[in-house]
Amino acid sequence: MSILIHRDATFIVQGITGREAVNLTRECLDYGSKIVGGVTPGRAGRDVYGVPVHDCVRDITAKTHVDGSVVTVPPRFTRDAVFEAIEAGVKLLVIVTERIPRGEVAQMVELARLRGARIIGPNCLGILSPEEAKMGGLGGPAVNVRRAFRKGPIGVMSRSGGMTTEICNTLSAAGLGQSTAVSIGGDAIIGSSYAELMPLFEADPETKAIVIYSEPGGRMEAELADWVRENRSRLPIVAFMAGRFMDEMPGMRFGHAGTIVEGKADTTADKIERMKAAGISVAERIEDIPALVKERL
Amino acid sequence: MNAMFIDVQVDAAVAADTALAKKLTEVCPVNIFAQEKDGRLRVVEENLDECVLCELCIQAAPAGSVRVIKLYEQ
Amino acid sequence: MRFYEYEAKALFARHGAPLLRGRLAHTAAEAKTIAAEIGGAVVLKSQVLTGGRMKAGGVKFADTPEQAETAATAILELEINGQKPRGVLVEQRAGVAQEYFAAVTWDGRRKLPVLVFSDMGGIDIEEVAETHPEHVAQVHLSTLVPFSPFKAKEAVAAVGVTGDDLTRLTPIVASLVEVFLRYDLTLAEINPLGKTTDGRFLVLDGHVDLEAEARDKHAKLLTELGIGKEETRQARPPTRFEIRGAEVDASDHRGVAGNVVEFDGDLGLVIGAGGGSLTLFDAIRKHGGRPANYCEIGGNPSVKKACELTKLILSKPGVKKIAVMMNVVSNTRVDIVARGVIKGCVESGRDPADTIAIFRIPGAWEDDGFKILGKYRVEYCDRTVSMFEAARRAVAKMQAA
Numbered sequence A: 001m002s003i004l005i006h007r008d009a010t011f012i013v014q015g016i017t018g019r020e021a022v023n024l025t026r027e028c029l030d031y032g033s034k035i036v037g038g039v040t041p042g043r044a045g046r047d048v049y050g051v052p053v054h055d056c057v058r059d060i061t062a063k064t065h066v067d068g069s070v071v072t073v074p075p076r077f078t079r080d081a082v083f084e085a086i087e088a089g090v091k092l093l094v095i096v097t098e099r100i101p102r103g104e105v106a107q108m109v110e111l112a113r114l115r116g117a118r119i120i121g122p123n124c125l126g127i128l129s130p131e132e133a134k135m136g137g138l139g140g141p142a143v144n145v146r147r148a149f150r151k152g153p154i155g156v157m158s159r160s161g162g163m164t165t166e167i168c169n170t171l172s173a174a175g176l177g178q179s180t181a182v183s184i185g186g187d188a189i190i191g192s193s194y195a196e197l198m199p200l201f202e203a204d205p206e207t208k209a210i211v212i213y214s215e216p217g218g219r220m221e222a223e224l225a226d227w228v229r230e231n232r233s234r235l236p237i238v239a240f241m242a243g244r245f246m247d248e249m250p251g252m253r254f255g256h257a258g259t260i261v262e263g264k265a266d267t268t269a270d271k272i273e274r275m276k277a278a279g280i281s282v283a284e285r286i287e288d289i290p291a292l293v294k295e296r297l
Numbered sequence B: 001m002n003a004m005f006i007d008v009q010v011d012a013a014v015a016a017d018t019a020l021a022k023k024l025t026e027v028c029p030v031n032i033f034a035q036e037k038d039g040r041l042r043v044v045e046e047n048l049d050e051c052v053l054c055e056l057c058i059q060a061a062p063a064g065s066v067r068v069i070k071l072y073e074q
Numbered sequence C: 001m002r003f004y005e006y007e008a009k010a011l012f013a014r015h016g017a018p019l020l021r022g023r024l025a026h027t028a029a030e031a032k033t034i035a036a037e038i039g040g041a042v043v044l045k046s047q048v049l050t051g052g053r054m055k056a057g058g059v060k061f062a063d064t065p066e067q068a069e070t071a072a073t074a075i076l077e078l079e080i081n082g083q084k085p086r087g088v089l090v091e092q093r094a095g096v097a098q099e100y101f102a103a104v105t106w107d108g109r110r111k112l113p114v115l116v117f118s119d120m121g122g123i124d125i126e127e128v129a130e131t132h133p134e135h136v137a138q139v140h141l142s143t144l145v146p147f148s149p150f151k152a153k154e155a156v157a158a159v160g161v162t163g164d165d166l167t168r169l170t171p172i173v174a175s176l177v178e179v180f181l182r183y184d185l186t187l188a189e190i191n192p193l194g195k196t197t198d199g200r201f202l203v204l205d206g207h208v209d210l211e212a213e214a215r216d217k218h219a220k221l222l223t224e225l226g227i228g229k230e231e232t233r234q235a236r237p238p239t240r241f242e243i244r245g246a247e248v249d250a251s252d253h254r255g256v257a258g259n260v261v262e263f264d265g266d267l268g269l270v271i272g273a274g275g276g277s278l279t280l281f282d283a284i285r286k287h288g289g290r291p292a293n294y295c296e297i298g299g300n301p302s303v304k305k306a307c308e309l310t311k312l313i314l315s316k317p318g319v320k321k322i323a324v325m326m327n328v329v330s331n332t333r334v335d336i337v338a339r340g341v342i343k344g345c346v347e348s349g350r351d352p353a354d355t356i357a358i359f360r361i362p363g364a365w366e367d368d369g370f371k372i373l374g375k376y377r378v379e380y381c382d383r384t385v386s387m388f389e390a391a392r393r394a395v396a397k398m399q400a401a
């Protein structure tokens, strides 16, 4: 099995006629994903690689069952697009768009909570379950995906889209396939943190271990450490921490929007300490991850 | 500076065909084709290295009349 | 993006928060005039975007305009944590009976704004929260249900404030929340919020952080407060090299070749993307390498952009070689980056084979990329070589050179 998506999951693409969205649509279709429609207001009647374009999300949900939506519209239209999908009953939103003010992200998260929907992102590349489906640009064209991703027992969560592929590639080369890889997003506030996705992996019998990629900034690693301790997770976790040099450079912003050291809790040193205390293995180098995983499988 | 990686060659007949010239300027995503005032096709030297090898120009013209050459394979 | 104290106070005042009389001075003479206008005792505060101002000697008191002039001279010359002050804020001095703390910020775990109020202001709030939790109130706010002042009242009352103090504090705290929500702030803080000996409440110091993503949305406010478009308000002002890096990134819309940060080493880095750059920068340092810069390329930049970035890095004095590295790419193309960096070397009058210490970008279009690199005899590696190992090879070459 996998989490969040599977081979029969249906989804739509909001903003489907945009340049990046067109690419992403083709990549997902090539990988076998079921895209049942696209939305770009005013462009109803067109199609993108055979996927019909509609004006409203409800035009699609009225006729077809829709499990999720990939939202890739400009930042100032994103909140509206996400609200539209949630109010039309869509339960899984992958928000690709970056540079959305966090106040608006919080509004989307709050509405999703009220309606029982889940948000992945923003500022993410989406979800990929090898040999099942791909929802978003993660891994790129289908040929590249097949090179880097393999089916297997590892759940992967990463604050960096590019590093999701790098890590999965390293795991695959070492014979460790993935159940599902989630690019969770690089912003300060995101729809689903590591700890919030853990119960899904926990419930997935195929998943046997977790690998995460983390960075300075935010409390997400501390939250994961708390979750692991409180829930006595069956899943061993291996973490890789990038941006250690930033500990010496408070107030400077590098990498993603969520990556900044403002207080002690934002430093990699503090996060590593907390994770280790909770029994999470922390890898010094990406290539050390497979051995650390195998040790604990 | 001359192109280092890509060359695009166009048959004289294609260059003189103003309708085809217009089409080529439209399909190329990185503006490697332009039209002279008289409508003739001009290959924009300084953009050649931006070619993304999409082959849209090759598909838009009669077979073999537009050639995209990878100089690094020479 | 942080505001100076005088800007934060100006913003609060627009929404009704009570301030002391005072104004920003750019020269000592101006400070003297302002002190004379106010009449009586004043406080002079260095305007810097860093903490530790009091300890460093950036805050002084004066009883006469002449004293104010002398104090301002000293403050204007004093650098604090490497920052020259923007000016000196000259304010009336008030007799303060008690100090409170009020702030609104984001709770990343709950994903909601949180209002924090304490009757133990003026000191580190995290410390108070640990040692005297009953003196710190936290009230989470909805981003969907419109804000109503009772939330501010609840926070103030929660630490035991009642009577006139409660009714006077509530509107001040409520206006702080409104400012936070209205301008997409990531922090709005009044600390201390002082109660004078005659029972009035005043904003004694204020902090505001505006979300970088919301700058365009609030351009009008920034202009009105006199904050220039070119002001990045990072922990330190941008260097010339960094400004030129931003220009390269802005030169065309295709992809990113940005976030250039200058360091003082000799190995230039053309690295990407967000997470990959952090990983690679760590790796270079772990091997004892000395980076000349940090940067992020991604989103498939044009050949020209990669070329210009390479030229910029090579133009930095002391840069001997560059390392071109990324995580496995799927959107950015290997061949396009290879063309860009090789062209950048050649246009800088350098031999790519000698200048590029290592090229480690596997992924989309790698076959074409590797052909290009082979032709120019640049050492490259594919996905079987880790980012860490590629960084090691680059550093080894620097040390051998």
Ligand code: SF4
Residues within 6 Å of the ligand: B008, B027, B028, B029, B030, B031, B032, B050, B051, B052, B053, B054, B055, B056, B057, B058, B068
């Ligand atoms: S292959 Fe594509 S990018 Fe290259 S010249 Fe032809 S149309 Fe332009």
